[in-house]
Amino acid sequence: MxxxxxxxxxxxxxxxxxxxxxxxxxxxxxxxxxxxxxxxxxxxxxxxxxxxxxxxxxxxxxxxxxxxxxxxxxxxxxxxxxxxxxxxxxxxxxxxxxxxxxxxxxxxxxxxxxxxxxxxxxxxxxxxxxxxxxxxxxxxxxxxxxxxxxxxxxxxxxxxxxxxxxxxxxxxxxxxxxxxxxxxxxxxxxxxxxxxxxxxxxxxxxxxxxxxxxxxxxxxxxQETLSVSGVLLAKVYGRQEHEVARYxxxxxxxxxxxxxxxxxxxxxxxxxxxxxxxxxxxxxxxxxxxxxxxxxxxxxxxxxxxxxxxxxxxxxxxxxxxxxxxxxxxxxxxxxxxxxxDLVPELRDRPDARPLAKADARGEVEFRDVWFRYPVDAEPGRPSEPGPWALEDLSLHIEPGQLAAVVGPSGAGKTTLSSLVPRLYDVDAGSVRLDGTDVRDLTLASLPGLVGMVTQESYLFHATVAENLRYAAPDATDEQIRAAARAANIAEHLEGLAEGYDTVVGERGYRLSGGEKQRIAIARVILADPRILVLDEATSALDTTSERLVQQALETVMSGRTTIAIAHRLSTILAADVIFAIDRGRLVEQGTHDELLARGGLYAQLYAEQFGAGAVEARCADGVLFTDGKVLTSRSTDDSSAA
The missing domain is CATH 1.20.1560.10 (ABC transporter type 1, transmembrane domain)
Incomplete structure (x- = not known):
């Protein structure tokens, strides 16, 4: 059962x-x-x-x-x-x-x-x-x-x-x-x-x-308390004795x-x-x-x-x-x-599921009337009860090769949306389609080759840099690994280490900085060479210098691919081909950066919260304030530095 x-x-x-x-x-x-x-x-x-x-x-x-x-x-x-x-x-x-x-x-x-x-x-x-x-x-x-x-x-x-x-x-x-x-x-x-x-x-x-x-x-x-994160948390809050007593x-x-x-x-x-x-x-x-x-x-x-x-x-x-x-x-x-x-996996191949070869994929992504909610388990022995809707009647379309940004307040459903593209979850109603085909009609084994992800917290194994990179492409040569590192803007740093690509990164990559881990994760995606790239707030936790380096690496990996960028820092998606603003699981507006600012809706509100109301006013007055993420006209020092 x-x-x-x-x-x-x-x-x-x-x-x-x-x-x-x-x-x-x-x-x-x-x-x-x-x-x-x-x-x-x-x-x-x-x-x-x-x-x-x-x-x-x-x-x-x-x-x-x-x-x-x-x-x-x-x-x-x-x-x-x-x-x-x-x-x-x-x-x-x-x-x-x-x-x-x-x-x-x-x-x-x-x-x-x-x-x-x-x-x-x-x-x-x-x-x-x-x-x-x-x-x-x-x-x-x-x-x-x-x-x-x-x-x-x-x-x-x-x-x-x-x-x-x-x-x-x-x-x-x-x-x-x-x-x-x-x-x-x-x-x-x-x-x-x-x-x-x-x-x-x-x-x-x-x-x-x-x-x-x-x-x-x-x-x-x-496992929780003796991991690097657990030990660090206990030391920061002085809770070692509490953890000793609990154990x-x-x-x-x-x-x-x-x-x-x-x-x-x-x-x-x-x-x-x-x-x-x-x-x-x-x-x-x-x-x-x-x-x-x-x-x-x-x-x-x-x-x-x-x-x-x-x-x-x-x-x-x-x-x-x-x-x-x-x-x-x-x-x-x-x-x-x-x-x-006896637990039944909820994600399984349909009897008539077929693979979609990477060479045949164009990279078109479509959400068609999507409804989704996470299950909330009841008491032991009782069936699962549905939770609130995370996405409601969501429809959007991304053309092959486009950079599509998804913005919205916290809890709006941005990460949920990004999880449905590689089919980490199945929709409750509607469909998510790649090149016109419902992802549920594609084999699960073929999806990782089509969709790559870079998340806010990039997980690295307690292994060497080379082994972590080869996780995406086990047959990758040393030259391919070096090329991916160069494209991810991390090669110079890695080659400067005493053991180079054979350096052990430590548990969860703790021997590396946040920006270095992100760039290694980007190099790993480059080796995987997906047709569709999903970026789930990949730079939101980084400092300005690290964000700039990671952003440069992302520009390389996004080239020629369909990219879905879940953005918290709006400065990273100003040049997006299309921006989707969602709130409480619903798509409320879409358009380019200029179009959405001029509309004065949710996106303009989010932009004003990050850069100040003056930035929106300046944008509307000057006609063009940003081009490809660079400041052309500055009415505020804060606006320029933020951009």
Whole structure:
């Protein structure tokens, strides 16, 4: 069943009728389906070793009854043969055990590898809203802690269950064959133990779910507070002690849950182990009572063989009970993993979706009667409720090669508009079209080659400059990288570094200034060579010098491309071919800079707020105040510097 996520809890919610324990178990077992051949080999190895293990007590019986304690003294020849058989069985079992361990280890790790790959790939397909509503630490916890938590169970459980079951069944049959009377004594309390085990398992499963949830919270705290941004924020506001206390509180909760999880069932296992430890003494007593009544069916060899089997039975039964509890625990973790795998990506290719080759793209962009709103999640277990409209009945058209600017007050919907072009979200009504084709009719894989983005905060990996640039074009040559850096106005700076393009930029690029990061991001877009470029306030956070350098780089990358510039600083878009002014998700006016100033609407108001009312009056009086972003006539020093 498809699930959504809860913003309040930053964890996927579990809807009514969600996958239950039985279904979770079946899905966990299904993970082994691709490895049937290896499972067969493991099963054969287990059957052989278990069968050999059951033979040994019968050899022991013959040693006592037929070779050692016989009239006339020990029969050395038979004794030697029996002992040799016992040694051979032990050696063969050990060799098979090595192979079995290898097979089970490889199998378990391959299953976990496949599960991690599947989960990571599924998360990559989730749309942007999932990641804005879910803490990164919680996602990492699913991949690391939850998958890691079931790894040992997956690695050992299948072989352990089969091996122990075969051993138990074979041992029980052998014990009944030796003496049904003594078997009744040995098995009398097993049903009680099974009932107790089921109850303990339920408790452990609940504790395991709470433990992993706490571990997820700890991972989120660690990821948020120990990142460069988190540490910087804590130091600036003097909140280090608060963060230490927050982590310590969650760590204390985690420790308490871990202790409870470990100790749950220990009393139960102590009772089981004690019972089986006392059984041999009870068996000896019952054997003595039977002998006193004249029952000669229990010989010394039978008694030794029976107690050997009973001792051998102790370990697989206890192991089965432990494995059963581990399975109960792992089901809670599998349930958390499957919650993420059950989330349905909202952005998927339509059955008839087709790619649009970059060489064939002209760069025409059209919004046709677009309505869009972000989903607002309700309480866990309830369907998502729609939020307010971010865009309402929006229509606009951008010709190929045009520089189109989008302006408006904060919260007007500018960034939302820019996110719809590369299809980071889907519209609720209407359509966004590239070259006349609805983006939903194009394959998702083809869109990144058509639409490139430079955002206000350019993300860089903790890697070298060259590796960050090659993220856009993995096959780019060194010369292509240098050419892109020159076009982005950053080559001189990079070549002046001690390690040049092999310089590690640090987490999120913190070793670089804001302007340097932006120019590297521009160089990365140049390498991608998109037909349509989206600039989401790419210079709004920069100082004047950095803005000038970035603006020069942007002029290079915009050449010959359709460009959509989301602008906060109006000085950066004065020469735009067309300017769209939006407010509260609606297009309120469009035109050139001069046309919109003369109209005296929203754009003129925004312009006046940035440059002063005198700038608008001067523009209207002089006819032309700006051309290509340069001041021709200055009525105000502030106007000139701002421009």
């Amino acid at each position: 498809a699930q959504r996520w809860s913003e309040a809890t930053a964890e996927p919610s579990t809807p009514t009728g969600t996958t239950g324990k039985d279904t979770t178990g079946r899905r966990a077992v299904a993970l082994f389906a691709p490895y049937r051949g290896r499972l067969v080999l493991i099963a054969l190895a287990i059957l052989v070793t278990s069968a050999l293990g059951v033979v040994t007590p019968f050899l022991t019986q013959r040693v006592f009854d037929d070779a050692l304690f016989v009239p006339g003294g020990p029969r050395i020849g038979l004794l030697t043969a029996l002992v040799g058989a016992m040694i051979a069985i032990a050696a063969v079992s050990a060799l098979i055990g090595i192979g079995q361990t290898y097979l089970t280890t490889v199998l378990g790790n391959r299953v976990m590898q496949s599960l991690r790959d599947q989960l990571f790939a599924h998360l990559q397909r989730m749309h942007l809203g999932f990641f804005t509503s879910t803490r990164t630490g919680s996602i990492q916890s699913r991949l690391d802690n939850d998958v890691g938590g079931v790894q040992s169970v997956v690695t050992d459980t299948a072989s352990s269950i089969l091996g122990n079951v075969v051993t138990v069944v074979a041992s029980v049959i052998a014990m009944v064959a030796l003496s049904w009377q003594l078997s009744l004594v040995a098995f009398v309390l097993l049903p009680v133990f099974l009932v107790l085990q089921i109850r303990v398992g339920r408790v452990r499963r609940k504790i395991a779910a709470r433990t992993q949830s706490s571990l997820s919270d700890m991972s989120a705290i660690t 310590s509180s969650e760590n204390h909760r985690q420790t308490t849950l871990q202790i409870r999880q470990t100790m749950s069932g220990q009393s139960f296992f102590a009772v089981v182990t004690g019972f089986f430890a006392l059984i041999p003494a009870v068996v000896y007593l019952v054997a003595g009572l039977l002998a006193a009544r004249g029952d000669a069916g229990i010989s010394a060899g039978t008694l030794v063989a029976f107690t050997t089997l009973q001792t051998r039975l102790l370990f697989p039964i206890v192991n089965l009970l432990r494995v059963s509890l581990d399975v109960q625990t792992s089901l809670a973790l599998f349930g958390r993993i499957f919650e993420y795998l």
